[in-house]
Amino acid sequence: MRLDETPEDQAFRAEVAQWMQEHLNGRFAALKHRGGPGDEEADPALRKDWERELAAGGWTCVGWPQSCGGRGLSIERQVIFHEEYARAGGPGRMGHIGEGLIGPALIEFGSPAQKQRFLPRIVDGTEFWAQGYSEPGAGSDLANVQTRCWQEPDGSWRVQGQKIWTSLAHESDWIFVIARSEPGSKGSKGLSFLLLKLDQPGIEIRPIRQLGGGSEFNEVFFDGAVAEADHIVGAPGEGWKVAMGLLQIERGVSTLGQQMHFAYELDLVIQAARRSGRGDDPAIRARIAEAWGGLQVMRYNALRMLSPSEGGGLQLGREALIYKYYWSNWHRDLGKLAMDVLGPDADVISDDPAIRPLQQLFFFSRADTIYAGTNEIQLNIIAERGLGMPREPRPAA
Amino acid sequence: MNFALTEDQVLIRDAAESFLADVSTSEAVRAAAGHPYGYDVEVWQRLSAELGWCSIAVPEALGGMGLGAPELVLIQEQAGRHLLCAPFFSTVCLAANLIDACATAAARERLLPAIAGGELRVTVGLGSSAEDWTDVAAAVRAHRTADGWVLDGCIERVPDGVSADRLLVWAQVDGESEPALFVVNLDAPGIEVAALQTWDATRHLSRIALRGVSAVVGADASMRIDDPQRVATGRVRSAALARLYLAAELLGHAQQCLDLTVAYTAERKQFGRPVGGFQAVKHRCAEMMVRIESLRSGVYGASARAASGADGAQGSAELARECAMIKALAAQTAFYCAQEAIQLHGGVGFTWEYDPQLYFKRAQAAHHWLGTPEMLRARVADALLN
Numbered sequence: 001m002r003l004d005e006t007p008e009d010q011a012f013r014a015e016v017a018q019w020m021q022e023h024l025n026g027r028f029a030a031l032k033h034r035g036g037p038g039d040e041e042a043d044p045a046l047r048k049d050w051e052r053e054l055a056a057g058g059w060t061c062v063g064w065p066q067s068c069g070g071r072g073l074s075i076e077r078q079v080i081f082h083e084e085y086a087r088a089g090g091p092g093r094m095g096h097i098g099e100g101l102i103g104p105a106l107i108e109f110g111s112p113a114q115k116q117r118f119l120p121r122i123v124d125g126t127e128f129w130a131q132g133y134s135e136p137g138a139g140s141d142l143a144n145v146q147t148r149c150w151q152e153p154d155g156s157w158r159v160q161g162q163k164i165w166t167s168l169a170h171e172s173d174w175i176f177v178i179a180r181s182e183p184g185s186k187g188s189k190g191l192s193f194l195l196l197k198l199d200q201p202g203i204e205i206r207p208i209r210q211l212g213g214g215s216e217f218n219e220v221f222f223d224g225a226v227a228e229a230d231h232i233v234g235a236p237g238e239g240w241k242v243a244m245g246l247l248q249i250e251r252g253v254s255t256l257g258q259q260m261h262f263a264y265e266l267d268l269v270i271q272a273a274r275r276s277g278r279g280d281d282p283a284i285r286a287r288i289a290e291a292w293g294g295l296q297v298m299r300y301n302a303l304r305m306l307s308p309s310e311g312g313g314l315q316l317g318r319e320a321l322i323y324k325y326y327w328s329n330w331h332r333d334l335g336k337l338a339m340d341v342l343g344p345d346a347d348v349i350s351d352d353p354a355i356r357p358l359q360q361l362f363f364f365s366r367a368d369t370i371y372a373g374t375n376e377i378q379l380n381i382i383a384e385r386g387l388g389m390p391r392e393p394r395p396a397a
Numbered sequence: 398m399n400f401a402l403t404e405d406q407v408l409i410r411d412a413a414e415s416f417l418a419d420v421s422t423s424e425a426v427r428a429a430a431g432h433p434y435g436y437d438v439e440v441w442q443r444l445s446a447e448l449g450w451c452s453i454a455v456p457e458a459l460g461g462m463g464l465g466a467p468e469l470v471l472i473q474e475q476a477g478r479h480l481l482c483a484p485f486f487s488t489v490c491l492a493a494n495l496i497d498a499c500a501t502a503a504a505r506e507r508l509l510p511a512i513a514g515g516e517l518r519v520t521v522g523l524g525s526s527a528e529d530w531t532d533v534a535a536a537v538r539a540h541r542t543a544d545g546w547v548l549d550g551c552i553e554r555v556p557d558g559v560s561a562d563r564l565l566v567w568a569q570v571d572g573e574s575e576p577a578l579f580v581v582n583l584d585a586p587g588i589e590v591a592a593l594q595t596w597d598a599t600r601h602l603s604r605i606a607l608r609g610v611s612a613v614v615g616a617d618a619s620m621r622i623d624d625p626q627r628v629a630t631g632r633v634r635s636a637a638l639a640r641l642y643l644a645a646e647l648l649g650h651a652q653q654c655l656d657l658t659v660a661y662t663a664e665r666k667q668f669g670r671p672v673g674g675f676q677a678v679k680h681r682c683a684e685m686m687v688r689i690e691s692l693r694s695g696v697y698g699a700s701a702r703a704a705s706g707a708d709g710a711q712g713s714a715e716l717a718r719e720c721a722m723i724k725a726l727a728a729q730t731a732f733y734c735a736q737e738a739i740q741l742h743g744g745v746g747f748t749w750e751y752d753p754q755l756y757f758k759r760a761q762a763a764h765h766w767l768g769t770p771e772m773l774r775a776r777v778a779d780a781l782l783n
Contacts, residue, residue, distance in 0.1 A: 003701045076399075270781060285778035286771065292781055293722035293774075297691045300400070300698025307400035319694055322687040376680070383679035386686050387659050390674035 020088035035092030038364025051125030086260030132177035155229030193239035212363025429482035435601030445515025477649025492519035498631035534567035534576030558603025582618035644727035
C-alpha cells in the first residue's frame with residue numbers, strides 16, 4: 001500500500017496539466033466542466049472538435065496498446081491522466097463509448113479488418129459511437145433481447161427491433177447492438193454482436209425527454225437496418241460473450257476522472273453553502289463533512305480496485321463489486337444536499353453557473369442508481385458473488 | 398500509487414488471522430472478559446514476545462521492525478474480528494504511538510525498546526471528544542516543584558488500567574499553551590485505580606485518580622517526557638493514528654458481524670429454504686458488505702497516507718482530518734453491522750450465548766472513544782467550510 005508517486009509520474013502529471021492549461025483555452029474555454037452526465041447536450045459540435053484537439057496531442061485512447069494507435073499507458077499513468085484531465089475541467093468526452101467500450105472490445109474480439117477499419121477513427125476523433133444493449137423489455141434482465149437479426153444471401157445482416165436508453169445516438173456515427181440471430185433462442189444464447197452505421201434508412205432515432213428536461217437518451221428503432229457482412233464481432237450466436245467481455249474490460253480507470261468531477265461538484269456545494277448561509281447549520285455541515293469523507297473513500301476504493309489483486313491477475317475484487325453502488329448512491333445524496341444548501345433558489349430554473357450544474361446534478365443523479373445495474377441488481381450481485389449467498393431463481397435457458 | 402498489500406503485509410495479516418482464530422475464540426473471549434485483567438496473560442506474552450506484534454511500528458534503531466500504520470492496521474483489523482482481549486490497543490496503538498510522536502529522544506530510547514520487547518505495558522486515558530488529547534489533559538494539572546512535578550486530577554476512562562505498568566498522563570501546566578506529557582509508574586504513591594464494570598467486558602476500563610503524584614526530573618519511572626519541538630504536531634498525529642487504529646478494529650468487528658450473519662442465514666431454514674435466499678435478507682447483507690468494503694478502502698488508504706511521509710504541520714492536519722472521518726465512518730459501520738447481525742439472527746441474536754451481542758456492546762462503547770461521529774464530522778466541516 002503506497003500513495004506516493006515516483007518523480008517520473010509527477011513529471012507526467014505536470015505534463016498533462018500543462019497540456020490542458022495550454023489547450024483548454026480560447027474557443028474551448030467554454031467547455032470547462034461541461035458535457036458530463038446530465039449535461040451531454042452541451043455544445044456537441046465543439047466537443048467533437050475538442051476530441052480532435054485531444055487526438056492531435058495524443059491524448060485519446062491513452063490506455064490502448066501502441067500497436068492499436070493508443071499511448072500504451074500503465075494503469076497508474078492512466079489514472080494520472082484522467083485525474084489531471086478532470087482537474088483542469090476537461091469536458092465530458094464525446095468519444096468515451098468508442099474509447100472505453102467498443103474500441104477495447106474490438107481490440108479483444110475484433111477481426112484484423114475490423115480493427116483496421118474502426119480503431120483509427122476512434123483514436124483520431126472522427127467517428128463517434130453509441131451503445132445498443134437495453135430494450136423496453138430488457139433492462140435489468142439484459143439478456144431478454146427481442147431485437148432480431150438475420151443474414152441475407154449477400155452475407156449482410158438485417159436488424160429489426162428497438163433499443164432504448166441509447167445515450168448520444170443522435171450525435172453518433174455508429175452503434176453496436178446485440179440482437180437475436182437464432183429464432184426461438186432465449187436469454188444469453190443465440191445473440192449476435194453487430195456494428196451498424198446510424199445514418200441509414202432503416203434506423204430512426206427518437207429522443208427521450210428526461211425528468212430534468214434534457215434529452216441525452218434516445219430510443220433507436222431498427223426496421224430492416226443493414227450491417228455489412230463483416231461487421232459482426234465474434235461468431236454468430238456468440239454475441240453475449242462479446243457483450244459481457246466488453247463490460248468487464250471497463251475496469252474503471254476513468255472513474256478517477258469522474259471523481260475529480262465529483263470533487264468539483266462538492267466544491268460548488270461548499271461555495272453555495274458559504275454564500276447562502278446554510279453552511280452555518282450544524283446538520284448541513286455534518287452532511288458536507290460526510291460527503292467529503294465519501295469522496296476520500298471512493299478514491300481509495302478506486303485505487304484498490306486498480307491495483308493488482310492478491311495472487312495477481314485482474315479478477316474482480318470485493319471493492320470492485322461495491323464500487324458502482326457506492327459512487328452512485330453517494331452522488332445521488334450529493335444532489336439532494338446541493339438542493340438543500342441552495343434552499344429556495346434551487347427551485348428556480350437557472351443559467352447561473354453556480355446553480356445550474358447543481359440542479360443538473362440533482363436531477364441526473366437519479367439515473368445513476370438505475371443505469372448500468374440498478375441498486376437492486378447491484379445488491380443481488382454483491383450478495384451472490386461477494387458473499388456467496390443463494391442465487392435468485394433464473395429461468396432455464 | 399499501489400494499493401496491493403506487499404508480501405510482508407500479507408504474511409503479517411495471515412499470521413494474525415490464524416493466531417487469533419486459534420487463541421481468541423468465542424469461549425476464550427468470554428473467559429478473558431471475566432479475568433480481573435480482562436485478558437489471558439499467556440496470550441499477551443505470546444503475541445508480544447513470540448510474535449513481536451508490539452515491535453511492528455517501533456523504529457528499528459529502538460529495537461522494532463520499523464514498519465508502521467499499514468501493518469498495524471492489518472493486525473488491528475484481525476484483533477477486532479476476533480475481539481482480541483489484550484493490552485495491545487492501549488500499549489501499542491495508543492501509548493507507543495504517542496511516545497513515538499511526542500516524547501523526547503531520551504524517553505523514546507527508554508520506553509520504546511521495552512514496549513517493543515513486550516516487557517512493558519503502558520496505557521493512556523481515552524478521550525471522548527474530537528480533540529487531540531487536550532480533552533484528557535483538561536482533567537489533570539501539573540504543578541512545578543523544586544525537583545520536578547506533582548500531578549493532580551482524575552482520568553475517567555483508562556483501558557487496561559488495572560494491569561498496565563505505566564500510565565501516560567496529559568496534563569495542563571500553568572503558563573504553557575500545549576499540554577504536557579508525563580509517564581508515571583502505576584505503583585507510585587497517590588495513584589488509585591478503580592476498575593469500571595462496563596457492559597462491554599471485552600475491553601476493561603478503569604478510573605484513575607492522581608493525588609499529588611510526583612514526577613521527578615531524571616527519575617526512572619515517573620517524569621515529564623514531551624519534546625517541546627515535536628509535541629504540537631505530534632499530538633495531532635498521534636491522535637489521528639489512534640483514531641485510525643480504532644477504526645481498523647471497528648472494521649474487523651463489522652466484518653465478523655457480516656460473516657456470522659452470512660453463515661447463520663445459510664443454515665437457518667424457514668418456509669423450506671435458507672433465509673439467506675430471501676432478497677430481504679440478501680440485500681441487507683449486501684448493504685453491510687458495501688459499507689464494510691468502503692470502510693476498508695478508507696482505513697487502508699489513510700494508513701498509506703500516514704506512511705507516506707508528510708508529517709509536518711500541514712501533513713498532520715490533513716492526516717487528522719482523514720482519520721477523523723474514518724473513525725466516524727467506522728463507528729457507524731460497526732454499529733450498523735452489529736445491529737443488523739442481531740436482527741438477521743432473529744431470536745438467537747438476542748441471546749447472551751450468540752456472539753453478535755459482544756460486537757454490539759463493543760461498537761456502542763467505541764462510538765464515543767476519541768470522539769463521536771457527530772463531533773468528528775463537525776471538526777471536518779470546520780476545516781472544509783472555514
